[in-house]
Ligand code: HEM
């Protein structure tokens with residue numbers, strides 16, 4: 025619908041322009057060869073500035089109403105609430121500055137359009153005025169820097185003790201996550217250990233690896249700090265959790281971190297958005313190749329109790345890949361749990377090598 | 388070959404008869420128009436190449452805009468042109484990225500650096516400072532031909548079977564370093580790097596020439612505080628270029644080493660294509676620091692010349708001095724200086740030290756102050772003016788509007804806490820297209836409309852110019868303004884399609900609208916292109932000083948020959964902005980008019996210095 029409106033508007037504009045064109049030709053003919061410094065075009069252009077400004081501000085307001093409906097819901101993280109606030113406060117200041125400066129910019133051409141009998145005002149400078157409009161932006165910027173700095177340092181401060189540690193790794197073209205299991209410690213890794221089974225390059229000679237598990241969805245507990253240990257194994261990717269206002273690059277060879285506190289469970293969001301199928305999503309925001317647009321991963325936020333239950337229900341990597349672990353670390357076979365029934369083996373997560381981009385996209 | 392040799396011999400013999408006062412000797416055609424050392428011809432060569440590249444870069448943006456606006460459309464009709472890149476009526480995702488990359492590279496480097504700076508620095512510097520040509524005509528010619536070679540290499544890369552470079556115009560390794568990562572990182576990337584190396588050589592040769600010329604060849608009386616702001620802008624731009632392009636060169640060189648000679652500057656702990664690479668200890672982030680050390684100043688390399696052009700045009704057509712001439716110079720200097728110490732605002736979320744992030748946020752927001760001063764000064768120049776809307780003036784006002792709109796959103800992105808959410812979303816695409824892309828583009832168009840009479844001795848059609856302006860101006864806002872909304876909604880950039888995500892499954896209408904507007908804006912440019920080429924041959928013949936401007940270029944003949952002024956070079960007695968001075972019968976006093984000839988308008992301190 026909007027498209028049709030806009031198309032109509034564009035046709036209208038073109039029509040107006042054609043009319044102007046004709047008018048100019050006519051007036052030139054009427055005036056004969058009398059040389060004037062400016063033609064009627066000058067007045068029309070001056071007027072158009074004002075019209076475009078008024079219509080433009082209207083379109084701005086209208087389009088904002090239309091578009092804001094599709095903005096992300098309120099942030100689901102503690103810091104997100106603050107950065108959103110910072111965003112909208114800054115935006116309000118900027119819109120004010122935008123309207124004032126643009127109003128002047130479009131109205132002056134109309135007021136001061138060329139008149140034969142007038143001479144422009146020779147006004148090369150005014151130091152007072154220039155001081156004022158240097159100092160005011162400087163003060164505003166200083167204020168914004170202070171608030172931004174406070175937020176930024178809080179967000180990037182070291183994660184609180186006892187945060188839930190989760191490892192997330194980007195690869196072409198999927199995300200994989202690893203949880204530390206009962207001991208709360210992620211086993212060591214080395215990229216040279218990576219193979220088709222062991223996507224993380226986990227070190228099976230590290231006993232901390234044995235309770236680590238690799239689920240197919242990422243779960244967070246609500247209300248508890250979560251620390252993401254982020255890495256990539258081929259090219260740069262970027263972890264983007266839009267609903268949590270979280271973003272951090274995943275760089276091969278340089279682990280990065282981001283910690284935050286999720287504040288709303290998935291079911292809560294389903295209620296709030298009225299969308300029973302709502303899911304938190306993880307996307308990639310650093311171009312990483314052909315499947316960049318398809319690196320979707322589902323995130324679930326649980327009540328802490330549910331979260332613990334979910335964790336307990338996950339099979340460890342070692343239990344799913346007993347033979348592999350035994351082969352890599354014969355000395356630690358004792359750490360392997362009792363053999364599992366065949367059926368679960370099928371759902372082992374090691375199937376995600378080279379998922380064709382399109383299938384991940386249309387989940 | 389021998390025939391032309393004889394020609395050259397002939398002309399040499401011929402020219403010896405002349406005295407050496409002016410270089411009047413007839414050069415063979417090829418030295419006059421192709422391998423020319425005349426700055427005016429070189430400027431036109433840059434301009435025409437820039438226009439051709441702009442068409443190509445624009446066309447590429449249409450291809451991916453069609454994909455984004457009409458994700459379900461059957462694109463088989465493009466198959467005759469794109470061949471294998473269309474599979475089952477769908478654009479190949481890697482080709483999408485290739486188009487985005489080429490579009491960005493072409494627009495930033497080939498159109499707005501070479502096409503804008505190359506054209507107007509070359510054309511205006513000698514004419515406005517009163518010089519017969521550049522300091523070294525030969526290096527100037529080399530500069531263009533290096534650019535030409537660079538263009539040929541980049542152009543070739545589009546047609547190879549593995550496709551051109553596809554990792555984004557910022558070519559971050561490891562993606563750009565490993566052919567296993569995407570097919571564009573193979574030969575396409577090699578060609579990209581070769582082309583950019585040639586481009587950098589061209590840019591350095593040009594910049595060094597601009598700097599030397601401005602410092603050494605100013606005519607008598609043309610002190611630095613009498614230079615038009617255009618020249619100040621070109622001067623500072625050239626200095627920025629000389630200081631920053633070599634850094635990109637070194638980054639490219641190290642990348643070449645990593646790609647071809649097994650070094651590990653940027654590579655570490657990589658497992659790709661089923662094997663663990665041996666590279667260790669490199670830093671992918673190091674490349675980003677090097678890249679953005681050029682990349683951010685590059686934004687100003689693109690923008691400052693446009694702002695300089697605008698200063699000149701706004702003053703001339705407001706019939707008023709530019710408001711705060713000294714403050715304008717001061718802010719150019721401040722922006723240039725600061726542009727070197729804000730680069731890491733592109734890297735807030737790369738995992739670099741958060742304290743570094745704070746520093747760069749602080750420096751970035753400082754740069755808003757001189758930018759604001761510039762915007763206010765433009766507006767103050769319009770105030771109480773007597774404004775004539777030439778097409779050049781319209782585009783200049785449009786530029787100021789974009790500079791403000793796009794500059795403001797920079798304040799948001801410069802705030803690292805807010806940038807966490809907005810980085811690499813469409814908000815960024817909106818921001819830089821308005822402030823850098825569109826603003827500089829408008830500066831370039833304004834410059835062409837304004838100096839066309841000096842370049843070709845004829846006028847462009849004004850009415851077509853008006854229509855071109857209004858369509859483009861409104862169109863640009865329709866294309867890029869809504870991208871802010873899309874960005875606020877979190878849509879990531881360089882996405883082939885968003886439909887796979889629940890969160891990004893909205894805005895189909897809006898994306899369609901943007902694409903339609905983009906197509907219209909693109910085709911509106913043909914009004915300009917028609918006007919341009921038509922007017923070269925059939926335009927109304929220009930008068931000597933059609934805009935009643937003060938600067939020196941308008942004291943040359945309508946079609947200035949080699950050496951620019953047939954007689955002596957005029958002397959300069961005053962600054963370039965004596966418009967509408969009280970007591971003078973005209974509303975302008977050119978720079979070569981001595982104070983002794985304008986007794987009624989002089990201020991007490993304005994006397995000709997004793998000679
Ligand atoms: C017809 C006008 C234009 C349209 C419709 C357009 C559209 C776009 C869009 C939609 C993107 C993002 C693509 C993606 O992220 O998937 C893009 C990228 C870009 N555009 Fe434009 N653009 C236009 C003109 C320009 C101009 C004049 C410049 C000059 C500065 C420019 C510079 C860039 C750059 C640097 C990128 C980033 C490329 C990358 O991500 O590597 N564009 N353009």
Ligand SMILES: [Cu+2]
Nearest residue numbers: 308310312316
């Ligand atoms: Cu990606």
Ligand SMILES: [Cu+2]
Nearest residue numbers: 683729730733
């Ligand atoms: Cu920057």
